[in-house]
Amino acid sequence: LTFPPVGRTDWIGAPDGLALLPGGSVTTPDGFVASGVACGLKESGNRDLGILASMRPAVSGLVLTINAIPAEAIVRAKTLDPGGLCAIVVNSGNANAATGAQGLADTNEMGQRAAAGLGMDPAAMLTASTGVIGRRFQMDVVRRGIDLAVAGMSADGGPHFAEAICTTDRAPKAGAFTLELSSGAVTIGVASKGAGMIRPTMATMLCFVSTDASLRAEDLQRATASATQGSFNRISVDGQMSPSDTLLVIANGQGSPILGDDLARFTRGLTAVCRWSAIQMVLDGEGAEHAVRLVVEGATTDTEADRVARAIGDSPLVKSAIYGRDANWGRISQAVGQALIGSEGPTEFSLSFDGRAADDADVGAVMALTEYDIAVTLGRGPGRSDLWVSDLTHAYVSLNADYTT
């Protein structure tokens, strides 16, 4: 079982030459091995610890949460060379966040043990953890999990790795793509998790990308940052920013680094892969039944358009109306007015649901779709923003009223 693909392929912004490889994963690109095991961190008995590693020297791009109380793995990650990472060890079921000095020692031990098991430099091994905040690791369980995962590393391990990083996700979100470059085709694999505590800059999420492309570390870092802006920073499930957000891209190609037009094309391809993953997170948002693209046009600036889109997308009234398939545009105008506090209100305000007016007879059919657009036009300038958001459902409340108890 993996998460169904995004139906609205026009949302992805894929460049020519990018193609999904059916059944692909993070171990589809050449030279990557992975594993995912169940060691007992999750009460369910599901897989809860995974390792992904390049078998060859690699470079990396890394983006981390900007939450001011980061998880301990983020504290550790900030001490590492972001361009020199070849592997990641990650667990679910416990975020190892707000656990202080002991938690930092635990995540260091986690990285060291995984690196030692694979014969690697610990400074090339990133750590990540996702799950409940504020609980100490059971380190005996973690140690056993790492040893199991190290022993199980294989070139077929990508799907198990994708399972091991999930928490409240309905299904793993994983895939692989080929991308044609003038210098030849490269392969990009991706595994991501994220369902709640999701909001832009960054969404609460883990996303690990493997590729056999050859890049200079500084180019990969720029491409990773650019891809984040066009994908994970453009989604919101619940407006909440996690202390654990991590995007790691590992590139292990050994030929001449791609440059110029190929580098630009790789960046567009990486952005499309990340957007594909980001929209999957929205579709798999906790309790979500709909993924809606909010398209705000005609704002004074892109920044203002973004503020308007987020005010709409994070409004529990709008999100409940999307759930209820209710074209309640008054709540959208209310959110727009709240976003524009301190400025003159817009002289023009129009909106549509996949091109249909709120009072159109067919708007109910649009709102029954899993994926659709809500477009808002303000008519006061060239500013534009796209934001993908989920709806607020009874299942969201159930999940989050009962999550730790």
Place this chain on the structure above:
Amino acid sequence: LTFPPVGRTDWIGAPDGLALLPGGSVTTPDGFVASGVACGLKESGNRDLGILASMRPAVSGLVLTINAIPAEAIVRAKTLDPGGLCAIVVNSGNANAATGAQGLADTNEMGQRAAAGLGMDPAAMLTASTGVIGRRFQMDVVRRGIDLAVAGMSADGGPHFAEAICTTDRAPKAGAFTLELSSGAVTIGVASKGAGMIRPTMATMLCFVSTDASLRAEDLQRATASATQGSFNRISVDGQMSPSDTLLVIANGQGSPILGDDLARFTRGLTAVCRWSAIQMVLDGEGAEHAVRLVVEGATTDTEADRVARAIGDSPLVKSAIYGRDANWGRISQAVGQALIGSEGPTEFSLSFDGRAADDADVGAVMALTEYDIAVTLGRGPGRSDLWVSDLTHAYVSLNADYTT
């Protein structure tokens, strides 16, 4: 039926000499008449149009929403002398918002017709509307309602007026208080509505206060603004700011205006009355089962404390945990970290539930209370903020998924 009083009377901050008058309403102060009628704006057949008026010359204090797309009644209100209002005509069932020039003409007609019926200057008659946004008034229904309400004005009409302004409120929120001043006792009556689209500056709400105190208009305006800061700007149900928020205080005392210490005491009394109303709105928040006071201390500044409190109070994850009676403090630390983005994280972070730690055996009993405190201490300065918030429940989602359909 009226809404039950606030149990945590220590939350009110009442000055000495303020006492609740059982069964009181906006017509309890001398010289006020009111009515509330059912004219057909609500499908339920409940009362949906009301008028409150002073029978004597009066002065007023007025605070309006800062939403940049205000309702048409707010557009009209901004053209009036805020100190010269003696009466209000208000309807529920239709917000007359985002209705443009026709909506503005409709609210003007509403004010003129009510004023003519009472033999008053239309410039002294405020209008207000609450309900669904984006629908034109049925003016024939409104006209009939105004005529009925004018015909029914009486000194016993306060309770009917309080009913007529409700939308999704579970019950009217109304009362009256006496306040001892050195110059003698004054009476303050209040009727308020608000259950959803509630957030500080201002909450989505209507609140109408009548008093037989004698004040200068400029002093009453200052007292009204100060009372708003200490009450309606300190609550949040869903973080959404309405385009219709209105607080009107009418004072019709005919003696010497109160000044000096009495004015300060009146301001404290008015603030306490408004806070009483504000906390009732939180208790009556859409679907709410809990009203929680978030007390943030030890922030760098009061402004930072306020930002932290709002990040916690508007987090759907925290709000769901309050509903689920789950002392999930990791979600609180996550929200704090999100609020403090761009600054150093706090070196100290502790929290308690009515004084009990999150892992205290009795914390479940605290979280079963309708009203309790969550205190967060950051240890980085003298900044402090109080914010009253409701929880996020299945009933909230049900109400807002189905509200207009």
